[in-house]
Every structure is written in C-alpha cells, then in structure tokens.
Amino acid sequence: MLDILPQLLVSGLLIGGVYGLLSIGLTLIFGVLRIVNFAQGEFIMLAMFGAFWLYTLWGIDPYLSILIVTPVVFILGLLVERVVIKPILHAPHAMQIFATFGLSVILQNIALTFWGPDYRSVQTGYSAQSFVVGNVAISASSLYAFVVAFLMAGVLIAFLQFSRDGKALRAMVQNRYAASLMGVNTERLNRLAFGAGVACAAVAGCILTPMFYTFPTAGVDLIITAFVVVVLGGLGSVAGAMVGGLIIGVTQTLTGFYVSVELKDVIALVLFILILLIRPQGLFGRAGMEEVGTK
Amino acid sequence: MTRTTARPIGEELLRAQGLVCRFGGLIAVNEVSLSVADREIVGLIGPNGAGKTSLFNILSGQLRPNSGSVSFAGQDITGVSASVCARAGLGRTFQIVKPLVSLTVHENVIVGALLHHPLAAAREKAAEIVSRVGMGRLLDQQASNLTLESRKRLELARALSIEPRILLLDEILAGLNASEINESIDLIRSFAHEDGLAVIMIEHNLHAVMSLADKVVVLDYGRKIAEGKPEEVVRDPAVVAAYLGSDD
Amino acid sequence: MSAVFNDYYLNIAVMTCLWAALSGAWNLMAGYGGLVSLGQSAFFGIGAYITAIAFTKYGVSPWLGLIAGIFVTTGLAVAISWPCFRLRGAFFSLATLVFPIAMEIVANNWSDLTRGPSGIAIPFQPSLSTFIFGSRWAYLIAAFALMVSVYAITRWMHRGRLGLYLIAVRDDEATAASMGIKTVRIKLIVTMISAALTAVGGFFYAQYILFLDPPSVFSINISVQIALLSIIGGLGTPLGPIVGSLVMTPLDGVLSQFFGGGPRLLIYGAVLLATVLLAPKGIVGTLKAWRRT
Numbered sequence: 001m002l003d004i005l006p007q008l009l010v011s012g013l014l015i016g017g018v019y020g021l022l023s024i025g026l027t028l029i030f031g032v033l034r035i036v037n038f039a040q041g042e043f044i045m046l047a048m049f050g051a052f053w054l055y056t057l058w059g060i061d062p063y064l065s066i067l068i069v070t071p072v073v074f075i076l077g078l079l080v081e082r083v084v085i086k087p088i089l090h091a092p093h094a095m096q097i098f099a100t101f102g103l104s105v106i107l108q109n110i111a112l113t114f115w116g117p118d119y120r121s122v123q124t125g126y127s128a129q130s131f132v133v134g135n136v137a138i139s140a141s142s143l144y145a146f147v148v149a150f151l152m153a154g155v156l157i158a159f160l161q162f163s164r165d166g167k168a169l170r171a172m173v174q175n176r177y178a179a180s181l182m183g184v185n186t187e188r189l190n191r192l193a194f195g196a197g198v199a200c201a202a203v204a205g206c207i208l209t210p211m212f213y214t215f216p217t218a219g220v221d222l223i224i225t226a227f228v229v230v231v232l233g234g235l236g237s238v239a240g241a242m243v244g245g246l247i248i249g250v251t252q253t254l255t256g257f258y259v260s261v262e263l264k265d266v267i268a269l270v271l272f273i274l275i276l277l278i279r280p281q282g283l284f285g286r287a288g289m290e291e292v293g294t295k
Numbered sequence: 296m297t298r299t300t301a302r303p304i305g306e307e308l309l310r311a312q313g314l315v316c317r318f319g320g321l322i323a324v325n326e327v328s329l330s331v332a333d334r335e336i337v338g339l340i341g342p343n344g345a346g347k348t349s350l351f352n353i354l355s356g357q358l359r360p361n362s363g364s365v366s367f368a369g370q371d372i373t374g375v376s377a378s379v380c381a382r383a384g385l386g387r388t389f390q391i392v393k394p395l396v397s398l399t400v401h402e403n404v405i406v407g408a409l410l411h412h413p414l415a416a417a418r419e420k421a422a423e424i425v426s427r428v429g430m431g432r433l434l435d436q437q438a439s440n441l442t443l444e445s446r447k448r449l450e451l452a453r454a455l456s457i458e459p460r461i462l463l464l465d466e467i468l469a470g471l472n473a474s475e476i477n478e479s480i481d482l483i484r485s486f487a488h489e490d491g492l493a494v495i496m497i498e499h500n501l502h503a504v505m506s507l508a509d510k511v512v513v514l515d516y517g518r519k520i521a522e523g524k525p526e527e528v529v530r531d532p533a534v535v536a537a538y539l540g541s542d543d
Numbered sequence: 544m545s546a547v548f549n550d551y552y553l554n555i556a557v558m559t560c561l562w563a564a565l566s567g568a569w570n571l572m573a574g575y576g577g578l579v580s581l582g583q584s585a586f587f588g589i590g591a592y593i594t595a596i597a598f599t600k601y602g603v604s605p606w607l608g609l610i611a612g613i614f615v616t617t618g619l620a621v622a623i624s625w626p627c628f629r630l631r632g633a634f635f636s637l638a639t640l641v642f643p644i645a646m647e648i649v650a651n652n653w654s655d656l657t658r659g660p661s662g663i664a665i666p667f668q669p670s671l672s673t674f675i676f677g678s679r680w681a682y683l684i685a686a687f688a689l690m691v692s693v694y695a696i697t698r699w700m701h702r703g704r705l706g707l708y709l710i711a712v713r714d715d716e717a718t719a720a721s722m723g724i725k726t727v728r729i730k731l732i733v734t735m736i737s738a739a740l741t742a743v744g745g746f747f748y749a750q751y752i753l754f755l756d757p758p759s760v761f762s763i764n765i766s767v768q769i770a771l772l773s774i775i776g777g778l779g780t781p782l783g784p785i786v787g788s789l790v791m792t793p794l795d796g797v798l799s800q801f802f803g804g805g806p807r808l809l810i811y812g813a814v815l816l817a818t819v820l821l822a823p824k825g826i827v828g829t830l831k832a833w834r835r836t
Contacts, residue, residue, distance in 0.1 A: 036633035087820055093632040094579045098774060099819045101581070105767060105812030112805035216805075220763070224644065227637050235634075262652050269641050276626045276638070355721065381723035389721075395714040397779075402702070406711045409704050410723040457723050 001258075007136045008253045014142040016249020018208060020242035021149035022222055023229040024156060025200035031173035031236030032193035035085060038100040040226060041219025042107035043198040047073055047205025048214040049111060055122050055209070062122060062209045063144065066202075073202035077195035085194060086187075104219070111216035119213040127210050145207040152203050153242050156196070160238065169193055173236045228272045234285025243283060304509060305333025308493045309354070309385075309461055314363035316349055316517075323349040324360070325517035329495075331461065336487050336494045338508035338525065340501070342537055345514040347497045348390055351463050354495075355387045356380035368460065382410065386459030388450040390466050390497075394438035400425060400449055401434045407456025421456060428452045428482060443470050451482070461493040462486060468500050476500065480507055501529070513537070553679040555796045557751065560686035561744060563788035565765075566772035567693035567781075568740035573770070574779035575697075575706055576733045577713030578624075579632075581766045582639035585646045586616040586738045588760035590745025595663040595755055596656060598673065605674050609746040613739045620738035621731055628730050640763070647761040662756025665749060674750040682751050689747060690785065693740055697781040709733055764808065771815050777827030786826050 022044060029037045050069040051062040060068070080103065088099045129140035160166040168189055171179040180186045212218070229248050233240025248268055256264035275282065309331045316324040324346045331337050339347050352358035354365060356377035364373045367383055375383075395403050404424055408417035425434055428448045433441070441449060447467055454462055464483070468476050480503055486492045498504050504511060504525060511528040513521040515537040521528050528534055565587065572578045590612040597608030627638040650657045657663065669675045676682055700706035711719040712726050720726055749755055768791075776787025791811075798807050822829055 036637055038633075038637070084816065084820070091819075091823065093577060094573060094774075094778060095819050095823050097579050097581075097633050097636050098770065098815055101767075101770075102812050102816035102819060105808060106816060109805045109809035109812060113809055117805075224641060231634075262648070266645060266648055269645050272638070272641060273623075273626055276629065280629055357717065357721075377717070377720040378723050378725055381721055387721060389718070393715050393718055395711050395718060397710050397714050398707070402707060406707050406719070406724070407722040409707065414704055453718075453722060 003135065004257065006134070008257055009250060010136050010138055011142065012250030012253035013246055014138070014146045014249070015253070016246035017146035017149040017242070018142075018204060018211075018245070019225055019229050019249050020233075020245025021152055021200060021204040021207075023226040023233065023241040023245055024153060024238050025197035025204075026223075026226050027230045027233065027236055027238060027241045028156075028169075028200070029194055029197035030230070032169055033085065033089065033190050034176070035089070035096055035100065037194075037197065038097065038223070039080075039104035039107055039219075040198070040201055041221075041223030042104045042111075043073055043077070043201040043219075044205040044208070044222055045111060045214075045216065045219040046076075046107060047202040048209050048212075048218060049115060049120075050202075051206040051209040052120050052122055052214045055124070056120075061124060062206050063148065066148075066206045069206055070199050070202045074195045074199040077198035078191050080198075081191045081194040086190070089190070108216050108219065115216065117216060119215045121213050122209045124210050139211075141210040145211060148203070148207050150242070152200065153238065156200065157238055165189065165192060225268055228268045228275075230282075231272060231280075232275050232282055234282030237282070237284040240282060240284035304335045305491070305493075307332045308335075308368060309495075310366050311350075311354060312364045312366075314350065314353055314365070315361045316346075316353060316358060317361050322517050324353065326363070327514065327517070327519050328363075329512060329519075331493045331495055333460070333493050334487050334491050335510065336483070336496065336508050338504035338511040339495055339497045339514065340499070340504060340511060341514035341520075344516075345537075346517040347514055348465060349517075350514070351387060351465055351495075351497065354380075355385050355463055381457055381459075384458075384460035385463065386454035386457050386461070387463035388447075388454050388465055388467050390469075392443075392446045392450045394441065394446055394449050394453075396437075396439040399435050399437055400430060400441070400445075400452075403438050403449055404452045404456045407453050408458075410457045421452075424452050424455050428455075429478065444472075444475050447471065447479075451479075455486075459492065461495070464494065464496040464498075466497050466499065468498060468503055476503060479503075483507060505529070550679060551796075553683060555793050557679060557683050557686045558796075559788050559792040560683065560690040561747060561751075562768065562772055562792050563785045564686070564689040564693045565741060565744045566769045566776075566784035566788060567690070567697055568737045568744065569769045570773045570778065570780075570784050571697060571700065571740075572733050572737040574773060574783065575700065575709040575713065576730060577709075578730060578734065579636045579770075580624075580639040580734075580737070581636050581763075581770070582642040583737075583741050583769050584761050584763065584765040585642040586620065586741040587745040587748070587765055588643065588646055588650070588755075588757075589616050589619065590742030591749040591755050591760045592650065592657060592663070592745075593742075594746040594749040595665055599663055599665055600656070604672050605746065605750055606672065609743065612742045612746055616738045616742040617735045620734045624734045625727075625731065628727060640766075643761045643763065643766065647757045650757040650761065657757075660756060662754060662759070665753040667753060674746075675753070682747075686747060686751075689743060694781055694785060696736070696740070701781050705729070705732065767808075767811065767815075771811055773825070774815065774823075775818050775825055777825030777829075777831075780825070780827045780831070783825055783827045790826070 026037060026040045029035060047069050051065045054060040054065040054068060055062060084099050084103055088096050126140040131138045160170055168184045171184060172186060172189060229241055229244040232247060233244030251271065252264055252267055255267040307330050311329040314324050314327045327350060341347055349358060353360045356375055356379060359374045364371060372380060372383060401421055404421035405417050408420040412420055422434060425431060428451050430445060430448050433445060438449065451467060468479055483494060484507060487494050508525050511525045512519060513528060513534050520533045520537060521531045569583050572580055593612040593615060594605045594608035597603040597611060598605045623642055627635050630638055651660050667675060669677045708724050708729050711724060712729050716726055772787035772791055773784045775790060777783030824832060
C-alpha cells in the first residue's frame, strides 16, 4: 500500500501545480477588483477550445498555442472589463454576482451552440508518454503542465514584485483607497488585472488540453476546484494559490486511492467547508479578507 | 454657553478596568480604566490616533480586548458581541456615518425601536425620536439622499432608538457648522438631564466638551494621561504637551 | 376560447406559477437578505427526491414525504449555510454553488435509495392523497396557491419586523449588530424559510412531472432560472418574481419550440446580463422608481 505513495504524491503535485495556475487568475482579480469572476472557468474552457481547434485544424501543439490563445483571451478580458465589470464595480453584491454569472452562462452556451456538447480531446505525441523514475511513472503532459504552471506563476509573481504596475497592483490589493490617493490609476489597473487574470486562465486552459477533455461545461467543475484552492491559499494571495493548488492536488490523489474514487470528487468540497470553519482567511490571507466587501 | 449647575449624577453605570488592545505590534489601548455614571457626560479627548475609537469599539463590542474588563450595570460584558452590548443598553454612533441606505429615515429608526417594541409601537416611538432630533420633516426621506448633517442626526436617532442607558458618541459634531453644533450640544445635554442617559463623547471640539462634560478623560498613544473636570484637564501640562504640535 | 383549455397553455400556466413560487422563495433570501444563494436547486432536488422516494420505495403518501422534505431541507440549510455566513457577498454565493453539485453526486451514487442516474419514475395513481391528478387544472390550482402563499409571506415580511431586520443586515451588518439585531439568527431564519418553500416546490414538481433524475432536479440551470426571474421582475419586491415569471416562462415555452438548449440558455444569459447592466431594479423596481419621481 505504501509503496504506491511516492507515485500518488508526484501525480498529486503535478496536477496541483495546474490547479494553482487555474486559481491565480481568480485570486488576482478578486484581490484587485474585489470581484469574484464567476466566468473564470469559461475563460479556461474557451482557451481549451482555442487550443483544440488550433491543434485539430492546423496541427499546432497546445503549448505553442499558448502564444496565440493567451493574447487573444487577454484582449477579450480587457473588453469584458470595460463592458461588463467596470459598470458594476460599485453596484450591490447581487448585481456584481449576476454580471459575471450571466457572462459565464453566455460563454458556456456560445460554446455549446457553436461546438456542441461533445467531449473533444487532443492527443499529442506526448499525451500517452511517461517518464519512469524509480518506481514512479510521471506522465509527460502532466510534467510539462506543471513546469509551465510554475513558470507562469513565477513570471506573474516577479511582475507583481518588481514592476511598477505590479507594485501598484499589490498596493491596490492591500488598500484600494490608499492606493488611489497615491496617484495609482485604479481604472487602468483594474483593466490590466482583469486581463491578466483571464490570461492566466488561458494559459491554464492550453496546458490542460492534452490532459483532459474539452467541452462547453468544462469550466464549471474547474471553477469549483479553483475556488477551493483560492480560499485555502488565501484570497488575494498569488503564492497562496500555488501552495493551495498543490495541497488540493495531493489530497485528491491520496483520497482517490486510499479512500474511494467517488470521494475524490467530493473531497475538495469537504476541505472547503473545513477551511471555512477552521481558518477562513486561508493560509496566506489576512484575517478578515473573506469578509471584505467592495466598499 | 453657560455650564449647567450641578445636578444629581447617578450611580456608576459603566466601568472599564485596565483595558489593553493590541494590533500586531501596535498597542492601541494601553491599560485604560474609565468609569461613567448615570446622567454623567464624559468627554474623551486626545490627539488623532490616541486610541479613542478603539476604546469605544471595545466598550460597545466591536473589538475584543486582549486584557482588562468592562462591566455595565453590574454585569460583566467583556468581549461580548456588538449586538449583545446593544441589547444590554449601550448605544453608539460611528465616526463614519453609515445609514441603512435602502430604508427611509423613519425605517432606519424603527429598526432600533423594534428591539423593545412590537411593530406598531415601534413606528410611533421612532417617529417621536426622529422629531426629537429635529428631523421630523425628513421622516419619509430615503436615507441615501441625506446631507451630512442629517446623516449625523439620523445616526444619533438610531443610537437612541434602542433605548440605551448609555450613549457612546464618536465625533458626532465633526463636519457641522456653528449653529448645528450648538443645536447638537443642547440636544445631547437634554439626553443626560431629561432622559437620564449617561454619555461618553469623543470630540475634537474642545468648546463643546467644555460646555457639556462633567468630566474629561484624555488619551495619548493609548494611555490615559489625565482625568478630571474640563477646566482642570485643559490646563494640565501633560495634556498641553500632548496637543502641542497637533493642529487643534 | 377552447384554446384556453388547451393542455399546452395549461402546462405553461402551471410552470409559470411554480417558477414564480420558487423564485419568490429565493427572493426572500437574496432580495431582502442579500444572501445570494446559487444553490437553491439543492433544496429543490431534495424536496423532489424525498417525495419520490417516500412514495415509490416506501409506499408512504407524498404528503408525508413533503413534511419530511421540509424538515430535511431546513435542517440541511442550517447546517450548510451557517459556516458560509462568515463569507460575504460573492464568496457566499460561490460557496452555495457547491451544494447542488454535492447533492447530485450523492444522488448519482446512492443508487439503493435514489436509483442513481436512471432516476425515479412515479406511477400515475391519481388521488388527493397522492397529490397526483388527471387534470392539469388541479395542478394549476395547487401551483397558484403555492405562488400566492409565497407572495403573501413576502408581503408580510416586506417592511415588517423580519423584513426590516433583513434589510438592515443586508445593508450594513455592523450597523445592524450595533442596533441589537442577532444577525446570524436572522440570516438563518430567512434561509430556513427559503429552503422550506423551495422544497415544497420540489415536492410539487415530482408529483407533476412524475419523473426525476439527478441532472433534472439538481442542475445549475434551475438556480439560474430562479435568479433570472426575480432579477428581471424586481429583486427585493414581493411582485418581482411573479412579474418575472409571467414574462419569462411563456417566453421560454415559445423559445423552446424554435431553439434547443444551448441557444435558449444563451439568450437567458444575455437577458440576465443586460438586465443587470441596464435595468438592475427589474421591471417592478424601475416602475416604482419612476412613480416616485
């Protein structure tokens, strides 16, 4: 029983890295705009379809299509921020929720209408490949995904830490009002943060494509996991999202093997309730963050 | 602006003992003790950042102290929640006034009156309180449409609506003009004298404090540095030193 | 005049009333209390399943199943929403999304009880004690009664003690607490009422459609529909859900003749977004605002 543990840990960590990447966008958008982007899963799904079509029609590898899909989704994000998000930034919570929720319904059903409900998959050369280290088999696509996820997270964290805009964004996460008093152009940065947030979703979508099925409601399950990761890691914390992702990934694989397969799907939900009860601000969040409204 | 002649100050109502409150490395409230009696008006003054609002937050249940105790009408209410404090008889206004924007002025006050009355009686009581604070003609106005002065009066009306035994007023006079301030001073005085309420007021307006307070407590950097009659405290060298360099 | 008795139109009328009732139950929590639950379908599905299971598996009258359903959903509502109350705004909503998903997984896997993915078909045994009727008119009367009950409860709450307390908690929880309101208790009360009424809707659905399976009763689309109707009609007003349902349900009937699932939901999503951006007060709310000026 125990000798399979290293295999489980590795698989869990690998998928956890991807979960982290899924969640970074969500936590960034929330930290800066104080809006939960219910459509985050749909941006991932759109990217998956983008990667799928680029591969199916023109044979472009999903990892390469990151270079094409991400800018497109980024620009889409800027547009969405302008049209949907900006008008509701100071609206009552219910309206904010339904703005992005409505968007998510729209995007899901655009995909459904144009591409149908069928599950698509992308089988690249390395989809079935795996490396064997000791008695652990590492699937190639999981490994690549993990590497890209951490690279992407690293780039983002570096941007937030060292660039001028990045520092302004971090200031906004800590205290919007103070940041605006310091001359930070919150309007422009809101747009940037949203665009960056969905761009992260796009990268995640592309690297998920060789690993999972692509279908219009793929975003729905992913956003639940992303949300649990964000709450675990701490709202607004990018590093927290990565750590949270790893934890969830490992917990899932361990549960799936040692407890039961059905419970694997439910474990994230159980963890979620436990976090809320024990430490609602998550690992890296500041106490009270989860109670933050947009005021 | 005459001081009132002595009138009977009642028994001790609120006693805070050795209150300490820390935020990380910062000590906001440092071993503060305070007592207020029925019908007594206490002025709480001190430079900005002295810990006055934090002290209020502890007294009215928004904040839990790290150590120390608060007793009210003989009962220990240390660390108890805000709604329990309110139900025990502590009414307070907030520095940043936040009326319930979806409701009218009347409804804002009814919410508090419902604590001790059924709906029909609460409506009447609320209307009385609203006209008492001088907002009678704004009774059915949406709270979101009020001027700052009206919002402050509404804040006061709301604090009164729960029929408190003590009123904690946090800079209720800030932002008002001279005649508004004088009206408010008379109003506050009437609460203590006519209704028998105890009052603690955080104020930067020393003229108002001098005219209203029976006793003044001075905080600086979280510590109590003086306590006594207004005329005495204002002349206390420690108090003068604390205010030197500030813009008051 | 014979068109009025047409079965098709009767069905639309029944569904209009049912959706108005379900949306009205949600409106209590979300419109008045500011607790935007996206997981109402959990209560709906449980109400439906308990009714169906009680009847088909244990031969117990659906009315008893209804009572059991109300107890279970109310208890569940307390258990699951209480830890979520410390989440504000959108995070509360995201948390509520989780429960229908969990319920659907349970329903799919606990096959002994729920017959899993194949669902439960309820035998057509018309009688008052089984709440199954041959004539749609009987269902229409029942659905109408349910809708009116929800409306009456909302009206009673609207600007009554509970309604004012809810609005206070919604507008500013700290202020509400400082006025002596037991904020958690208020939230629990409205959640319980909302859950119970939604479960009643589930009971009705089971005995009307006579078939249910996990996706049909736990689907997120139910939660979307419920929210959409109140928002279009007017969130936080007693008539809002009814107006919203009167507008959207017949429209849905018409649209479903021409469009399949995808395009139809696309239209609803667009309508939802447009309403939120352009007319957030909904029909009733906007009319009220016009009348005030």
